[in-house]
Amino acid sequence: MYRIAIETPEDAWEIEALYDLCFAPGRTALSSYRLRDGVDPVPDLCRTARAAEGGFLGGAIRYWPVLAGGAPTLLLGPVAVHPTAQGEGLGGALIRDTLAAAEAAGWARVLLVGDRPYYSRFGFDRLDGIEMPPPTNPDRVLGVELAADAWQGVSGPVTRFDGVHPVQD
Template identity: 45%
Template sequence: MNSLAIASADFNISFGTAGAVQDMPAFAIEAERPADKAAREALLDRAMGPGRKRKSSEALRRGRLPAEGLALVARSADGAVLGTVRLWNVTLGAGGRPALLLGPLAVEPSVKSAGIGSALMRQAIAEARDLGHGAILLVGDEPYYGRFGFSAERTGELAMPGPYERHRLLALELTQGALDGACGTITASGRRKRNERTRAA
């Protein structure tokens, strides 16, 4: 993706824009950097609370790296991380059908109404489609994620590897038919973090 190229689609704000909406921060979407780790984790703690690491979706992320090219941040004009979203490689059922799992999506609580979450979602979906992925899954509220095309219509035969609310398992096909016949438990398939490989050796 082009670094610092995408601004909020909801408010049409970008770096250097004159007359930006008052109190709405200028931001741009770009690839996450290694140096963003501490800021990202602190933002997730503030936005999602201490229970975030006990979610079933976390089991699919633990010890793994995000899908190549699909870890994004919303960055303010002064370099602060205002939002984050990552996508992860997973497989669906025994057949090993590839897909992506999106999450967590989080925005700095003080700027939750600035369109940052929507901008992150739209860019993540566009990047995944451009990279040739067939489908994205997530666990979330359909009234919010439905605006991006997610629904529970294609996930009835799929399951998360732990406790979850079935009606909140949503999916978006990036290519028609990508989830035809998909069934079984979702499992992690992404690249392992280096320290995980080292311990296993």
């Protein structure tokens, strides 16, 4: 049994170690990290999943503010589950929990770079017209609407967001 909670500053080193374990230390060279570098994540949406007994960190998820075609957007990721906890539905629980929290907070849209077969179960689909920094494969740029027609009319490059976190258009 795992307990999902908002990430605290004390969680940071364990989360980074989990991300290194799951994605390798070279993960920070990915194009999506250029959008995150020097930008604070959205704190109310960053979660951990800890074992009820012993406090083992089984998973973590973070969200970052970006602009997609100039529109305030959440960038989901990374989401990671410790190899010993994979297959238990923990990643899905983190995603569902945080998408509901993002919607409740007034965010309209979320994007990520990932595998469509996995993320489609949460409503994500390929985004045409949204350009992640290269060398991102366009087939892996996925989005979900948290508000009706949130992606309608949104196209163009995904850029860093500098400033106070936007919530909605």
